[in-house]
Amino acid sequence: MYFFVYLGAFLLLTRLRTSVKFTELFDKWNMLLRWSAIGVAISFFVFGRIMPDVITPFLGPFILGAIVAYTLKEPDFKPLKGFINTHIPLIVMGFLDAFLDLVAPEFYGEYEDAFQIGVLLAFVWIFARWASTKKQQQELRMMSVKKDELEAIVAERTSELTNQRNELQDLVKELKATQAQLIQSEKMASLGELTAGIAHEIQNPLNFVNNFSEVSAELIEEMEEELAKGDKDEALAIAADIKQNLEKIRHHGKRADGIVKGMLQHSRQSTNVKEPTDVNKLADEYLRLAYHGLRAKDKSFNAELLTRFSENLPTIEVVPQDVGRVLLNLFTNAFYATQQKVKQGDPKFKPVVEVATLLKRGMIEIFVRDNGTGIPEHIKDKIMQPFFTTKPTGEGTGLGLSLSYDIIVKGHNGKIDVQSKEGEYTEFMISLPLSAKNS
Amino acid sequence: MKILVVDDEADVQPLFLQRFRKEIRNQEVEFDFALSGEEALKYLEDKHSEVVLILSDINMPGMSGIELLGHIREDFGDPPPPPVVMMVTAYGDDENYRQAMDKGANDFLTKPLDFDLLKQKLKNLAE
Known part of the structure; x- marks a missing residue:
């Protein structure tokens, strides 16, 4: 009957190996699990042949117990803890079976069938639990797949929203730049409207500046003539006129200056x-x-x-x-x-x-x-x-x-x-x- | 020869008086001034028969030189001879020229005024 115990140990190792397949743990456990499974099979055949009655019945539950104890401690197999635990009844039944056979063979002989059924049940129990665990795992896997899908969708949406937000921020920046440009171009448009007015406004004082300076030069010549003639009074009158003209030149010069300054002020960026x-x-x-x-x-x-x-x-x-x-x-x-x-x-x-x-x-x-x-x-x-x-x-x-x-x-x-x-x-x-x- | 100068810029007055200093002293010409078209018309009410030549700016606030010209031609054309009117403008463009000539201007001068040319024109007028 110890065959089932070995089989249980063998299958446990195989299933553990299957469970880590396609995960990052595979490289870590693959060889160890495979060789352990092979080791279990070899032990069964070797010890079953050499000393079938003494060690083999104890060795099976012992190997199984060691595997269970080891894997239960291992954090990598934590998700399979429930399944590993289902092997404990088989270990117990295996030991009990071997122990009674050794200690009280008569008693054992009488109830051999019952013990064998017990071992079998413990074995079947593992299968029953395995099936249900597998179903649970499938569901879990389904859920995690769905979760991944959801997360992908959420990530996608988030990046869409982020993109949209960035686009909007860029747009706001662009709009602000455009606004500043518009304000400046409006200012320039109004300056364009002004240009002709400004030119006219400057032309007038400039004409006066030119005219008064020309006429003043003439007046000075006349003044010299009068002085040569000795007409001091007339010369003084002319000097008064020249003085007045110079004031007018200055006045109109300032007028032009003020207009140009005003224009520059208008075209400049506002200093606020x-x-x-x-x-x-x-x-x-x-x-x-x-x-x-x-x-x-x-x-x-x-x-x-x-x-x-x-x-x-x-x-x-x-x-x-x-x-x-x-x-x-x-x-x-x-x-x-x-x-x-x-x-x-x-x-x-x-x-x-x-x-x-x-x-x-x-x-x-x-x-x-x-x-x-x-x-x-x-x-x-x-x-x-x-x-x-x-x-x-x-x-x-x-x-x-x-x-x-x-x-x-x-x-x-x-x-x-x-x-x-x-x-x-x-x-x-x-x-x-x-x-x-x-x- | 009496000349009326119409310009909203007051400083044209000393300018003309000085430019024509000799002519005024020799009593060849005599100047009067008006600062607007309205003022010019008021002046002409009394003295249009004395005035031989009117020099008027076109661009003035209120009544423009062109409008003044229209009034002069309508109201003061009758007792012969009608005054000679020369329009003066800083905007020496075709449109201004056409308008001035349509309304009966005798001449069209652009600012800045060429006083030598103006004197020449006055001499021709006096002969």
Whole structure:
């Protein structure tokens, strides 16, 4: 009957080997398990032949017990612990069988069948458990396969999401860059509109500089003639004229200088540095530039420019380039609106663009009013939106008012409001707080 | 010969007076000035018969030189001889020139003014 014990040991080793197959443990255990199994088989045949009755019945349970004890301690076989344990009844039955046969052969002889059935049952028990373990393992394997699949899916989704997030982040970066570019190109577009106006504004003072210096040279010649003649009084009169001319040269030189500086300031990237600014002067400068800018494009256009500047206006802490851009936008729009109305053909219509300043309750208010086409009621809400424009494609960026809003409201903690009646007038009002604390 | 100069830049006044210093002293010419088209028309109400030549800037706030020219040709053409009108502009382009000539300008000068040329033209006018 000890055959079953050997078979049990042999099969246990074979199954352990099978169980590590296709895993990383295979290389570690393959040879040992295989040779042990062969060793078990050899022991059975060798000892079964040589000393069948004395050692062999004990050796089987002993070998099996040793394998079980060894493998139970081995962490690599931990998952198979339950299955290994099922061999214990066979070991016990094997020993009992051998022991009783040796010690009480008569008693054993009487109940041999029962003992043999016991060994057999213990053997069958192993098989029964093996089958169920195998099923469990299959299920476990199925589950782990599913788990792997799920994990793969999750990993895939995660990487998709990560990619999407990265793409979005790139997109945001791109958009920010584009926005900065747009702001700069809007600034350049408005500078382009200004160029002709600026050229005109510079040409006038330069003409004066040239003319007064030429005429002064003539006057000096005349003065020399008078001195030669001895007419001192006339010479002095001429000297006074020359002096006056030199002052005029200086005045017009400075005028040109101021215009060039203003233009450079406009084209430069905003420094965002607030400095004390004379709003009246700023408004006057940009009103003229906007006017000449438009007239350079439309020579027939003429408008009356009205300025009602409050004389008691204190200087105010603002970024002059930025507020200048806002004013330029408003003036350009105002002239455009009156120009559009001129095109409607009413011969009696006289374009008027007006700028006024006012000191009121700790705020400086700037009004820009035109008697042009006005803003239709249904677009009033949209005019501050980026890219909204009523101008034909290519003529307006649609960013003028939206940037103006940002500059006044976000940059200077001020307000910008509009009132308009379609076909009659538009009036923009900018309020800027006097206090330097405006964020 | 009385000349009216219309320009919104006040500094053209000393400039003309000095450029024509000799001519004024010799009483060949006499200058009056207006700073806008409106002012020029007001001036002409009284003195249009005295004025021989009008030099007007085109680009001025309010009434433009072209409009002024239109008024001059409409309102002051009757008692002969009508004044000679020369338009002056910094924008010496075809469109301005065409408009000025259509409205009856006698000449078209561009800034910066060539005073020698202007003097030559005045001499021709006086003869």
